[in-house]
Amino acid sequence: MKVITGAAAGVLGLILLLVISIAVLVIDEDDAAVDATNGGSGLQGVPAEFRKWILKADAECKEPPMTPALLAAQLYQESKFKTSVAEATSSVGAQGPAQFMPGTWATWGRDDDGNGRNSPWDIGDAVMAQGRMMCSLLRQATASGYPGGPRALALAGYNAGWGRVQQYRGVPPKSFAGGETYNYVQLILSTMSRFQGPDLVPVSFSGTGTGPDALRKASTRLGTPYAYGGGSPSGPSTGFCDGTNGYRNGRCVASTTTGFDCSSLTQYAYWPSVKLPRTAAAQYGATSNRPVSRDNLKAGDLLFWSNSSGFIYHVGLYAGDGRVLHAPRTGKTVELVPLASAMPAGDYLGATRP
Template structure:
């Protein structure tokens, strides 16, 4: 973020992070709401999700959405929370990267732990929401041309005084395009954090619970070799897999592959092995016919030589939840088109 006298005017210096999502409607949730346009949210870490939704709910500005806050956090720090990763060279702190002076204006003890700290996720996200809400209101009342979200983001990055100076978002010629690019990147990545659809999950038990947990990761990137019981991580390339455009994408992508998503979903009630082939081997004695599919069942695909190369979680209504391949994200897909139909091997129940 740009630090200047104008930034001190309204300055919050925000940084934030990547991945993963969770909204369960009630204890016996019938659905994980990942859509509804403005209210939907995906690809956000579970520990951030409830605070983003709360910050959005407390703002009376129609232009405020959870996806806007999430995209801003991603651009700022990719949801990093450690002092090592979430302290800027300019002294901005925490997952929302507040400068100390700005924090005194917007910080509150939102999580009720007795501290007002930019390192607390709840305190930081709610402060971010309060500041953005104020800026959105200023933008709406300013009469300046353009998207009010862009104006607010410009004020957030450079200070509202710079928006006033330029009569809009500071141009590319200002600060080497830092603010201009900041605004464009956030607006262009918002779609990534908007829900993909409504994942219906009925019932309780190991399978539905695993499906709910995996559903919180919708929108997380595919990373070959990445991910595990504790969540997404960077992957690796093995000479055949993990590449995109001739480069190893997996090594710089934080995400899941198909089997790590399944392992994560079932851990630790069922401690499945890491690979699709090993997961099939560990559960093949509990085969399930198509007519008997239940949410949480595992579906497998194999090459003609018998090698099991893909696993997905049955999500009901003829759909699966899976991490398909490099360049894609964790998503819902029709069972009939998730993978080549001729490769379908069978289903099991962990």
């Protein structure tokens, strides 16, 4: 939400975001809740009509600090998920569940729900606009190098405008605007855990077909160690080191670790219905004639990442709700994480459907 404040008391100037009146939560300035909060892909405690859009907004942002829980906590702080004109209109004219001022809405608002109107009162339009604005702010925050962490900085920018973050080279202090922005940031970061659901997927995914079947099979291996060169259609096995990969702290661990690497996990998941080749690059070559756009991903689709030279170095399984199930790297285990943060966002190559 936006507030009106100025460079000096009593001077009206810059239109800023307004926080709904709340009881001030007393948090020490050095509290560990500041941007160290770890968000994952799970989501809980939100109205059903918001869930789809929060997950979609998260999935469309490539900034690693973005999570569904961050968006949900921010929406709760802004409007407590209220959508009526009476309950979600601020005293300075901020509108809808994400509390956009008309001028800011003109920049970020779109007809995301496809109902023929572009409105801050429509849940889909509002949440997607919130996601786009936060994604842009997270990108600026990461590039700024200011202290406090990208989430805290982005939230401050959403509440007070990025110009204020630049002015203070960080989150505005308690002395700014009566502590409104400072408390806004602290409250959202400290309540993220309320909306963070479990990252582990249920044993039985919904849906039928080759893709969902592969995803269900792979999900039974959550927590299995990563072993470079390990794994086969039969299950996990020890791997090997090749001079570059398979090492941790200078020691070869792949040869003594029983597990999967990224492509053996996807091969295992689809075998024997689809007999994928062994490596990520070969799997892309075998399925690239069936590309899938990011907007049309379905459970079990293969997701690929490549480096600047074009070498395809990673593959995972799309798990729905903007998540990927994959075996990430040495020292990690098979996990379920947001697609946006599974690997470097700029390396995302695309998806295929086996």
